[in-house]
Amino acid sequence: MAEDTSRVLIADDNKVNRLLLSRSVELLGHRSAPAENGRLALEKLRSEAFDLLLLDIEMPELDGFAVLEQIKADPQLREVPVIVTSSIEGLDNVVRCINLGAEDYLRKPVNQVLLKARIGASLEKKRLRDQQKALVRRFVTSEVADDLLQSDFALGGKWLCASVLFSDIRGFTALVESQGPEETIDLLNTYHMLMFDAIGSYGGAVNQIMGDGLMALFGAPLPLDDCAGSAVAAGQEMLGLIEQFNHERSAVNKPAIRIGIGIATGNVVAGYIGTQQRGTYTCIGDTVNLAARLEAHTKVAGCSILIDDATQRALGGSVPTQSLGEVPFKGKAAAVEIFSVMAGQLHGQS
CATH class of the missing domain: 3.40.50.2300 (Response regulator)
Incomplete structure (x- = not known):
């Protein structure tokens, strides 16, 4: 007992x-x-x-x-x-x-x-x-759990400056149709384990899992000194882990998987929504919507990581990027200049 x-x-x-x-x-x-x-x-x-x-x-x-x-x-x-x-x-x-x-x-x-x-x-x-x-x-990340327990689950929100990251697996529907349900769930569990590790290593918090997709926050609920740099570094780490994971899959004759990542930086409304019986921590606002649009646009641009101009400015030249020009996105009054980020190497890798 x-x-x-x-x-x-x-x-x-x-x-x-x-x-x-x-x-x-x-x-x-x-x-x-x-x-x-x-x-x-x-x-x-x-x-x-x-x-x-x-x-x-x-x-x-x-x-x-x-x-x-x-x-x-x-x-x-x-x-x-x-x-x-x-x-x-x-x-x-x-x-x-x-x-x-x-x-x-x-x-x-x-x-x-x-x-x-x-x-x-x-x-x-x-x-x-x-x-x-x-x-x-x-059921929530440690950062959200700490904030939740300290606030006693106070419903409500506040304005925060944060970086939002969206990611999903390319061609996942076709992949699901080619294998059994046990193999699909095992793949998702491994994928999310790797992505959580990369995101958590840079102070991010995954607050939504949507099948093969996820949404992560940098700078909420806990502040980060460099939320944009942390989000981009996490994205590069995610790509590096997927590359290593694909080597393992290739050894057992399984197809490689590819992911797309979109990152936007700006003000968001962050907090707990729902009821006292059931609620969740989330962020809403234009920055969140733009990050989702950027992730979807990686398929069109043929790039692994796309970021908005606010994220690119916040990086201050610390990460190599390439401008892809201005792109009109649904819900945006003006076109947004977007940038492709070079895939970095894992720490300790040469």
Whole structure:
């Protein structure tokens, strides 16, 4: 069971109290560790993994109120449940502890039946929260998961400057018709694994998978110093990985796959859309639409990576590009100058 591996930190300056609480905790099947004051408790919380903190209020160096304040202010600690065990009087002190994030307040001497019930309830709540976080991270990127968990899934959006990348596999429909469903799914899983690695290596976040296509964001939800350069570098890495992957496919007599990549840079509206029951993180706006148009235009231009003029300017000449002139795109009032990007080499490759 989960409780068998739970670790409980006991912060109390009174050695007898620590020993008594430690014995009670271990009789319930948990492991305990002592901290003689609030400062030591925080040090241990930041250096070791604990599932629960039993916290006294009146302690030297740093009292329990100060510990609660620091835990509440620290995103890495605020998920650790805290049960206050104290002898201080007054409803206002109890309320203050709860307002600072404590799960519960037990008066000393601690009733063993209540202690067992409170510890069990607190650990179960943490277990459910941990499961929720793990589930979120299975279905979204780590960047989106961190932003989602910190914002408590606040629906809404904001303006951001970001680079948007679209990519898909050329001739995928014909490829699907020539092979079985198991082989198709295996190909997609391998393809997405490679693309996620390339995109993540440069700070990007994949926020949509559409069969053989995907959409990635650079600069949202987390800012990047050089979102355009990161997106282009990721695109070059994607091409390099596909080239290596095709060598593997050729060795087993499977056809090579080709991808097209479109990248645009500019302002986007980014945020969570949907309902409290179901939602997603996404970006919308002209920049997103242009990146999708550029990806589709790679088939016409016969190029692997196409970028818009804003991305090309942001690169500052750091990446070789070739102007393909101005192209009218659906939804754009004026034609857009587009550029082809040279396919780079993988790091460590010659």
